[in-house]
Amino acid sequence: MKRIELKKVSIVFLTMLLFLSIQIPAYAADTDTTVKIPVEQVFNSKNTDASDEFMYALLTDQSDAPMPDGSNNRRYVWNMKGNIAAEITMNIRNAGQYHYKICQITEKKENYSYDERKYDITVEAFYNADNQLKVITVVENQDGEKVSGISFKNSYTWQGKDKSGPSLISKISKSNSVKTGDDSPIMGYFTLLLGSLICLIALIRENQRKKKGDAQNEAQ
The missing domain is CATH 1.20.5 (Single alpha-helices involved in coiled-coils or other helix-helix interfaces)
Structure with missing residues (x-):
């Protein structure tokens, strides 16, 4: 009698282990997804000697908000050179709503015109019916309008003397x-x-x- 009960307990225990071994990977495989935020820089200048490199920052005030690799104190800084498009990549591991701001932080110099617009980014992470982690990213300009992308336009206007000397x-x-x-x-x-x-x-x-x-x- 005791042997029969022991067999029943063993069968139940093995069944539970088998069930868990099947279910856990299904959740673990879908707890990480990637968010890519495209950022474009446009630079206009007729002077080839003008510096075309500018600095930008991704900021958040949420301590639990995911950040790109290389971030420090909820702040990610990067440079862009010339006319170029880049992507800010982040790994999202948990469901939640995360808020960010992207702006230009270039040190201002004479004869340059800087794009001072700021963009707000909202990342909504959630599990769907299949327990897959999904994200929705919304970008708004400083007027609260939804936009399809982030773009900064800088320019340089030459106002100095001709380097070739007097005519x-x-x-x-x-x-x-x-x-x-x-x-x-x-x-x-x-x-x-x-x-x-x-x-x-x-x-x-x-x-x-x-x-x-x-x-x-x-x-x-």
Whole structure:
């Protein structure tokens, strides 16, 4: 009798172990899912020497919110260079609602225009009817409007002097402006030339007058 009861207990125990061994993997396999948040950077500049690298941050004030690898104190920082699109990747392991904010934190410099828009991200993680962990990601701009993506547009406006130096016209103008102080010798030469010309004309007229007078005397 005792052997029969022991067999029954053993059968029940083995059945429970078999049941658990089948069920546990079904839950464990679906407790991790990935969220990818696309971020685009657009940079506009006609100056090839301008820096096109900018810094951004993903922030949250929830202590239990999942964060990307490399985060520190609920803050993830990354750089983007040129015109490029990137993805912020996070692993979600538990159901819940998580809130984030993405913004630009680049140190401002002269002649740059920075996109100061902020985006709010809500990640809703839940189990479906098949005990699979699913997520829904919603992105809103700073006006509370839902948007399809995150985009930052920066630009650089060049306002400095031409590195090639002053133009030929400016050099000529500068040269002429320097020589304007030496006009007095030039004016002296011009006055002397004019005086000589006047004297020459006077001598010619006087000579013609004498010839005319001599001709009249011979006629008489």
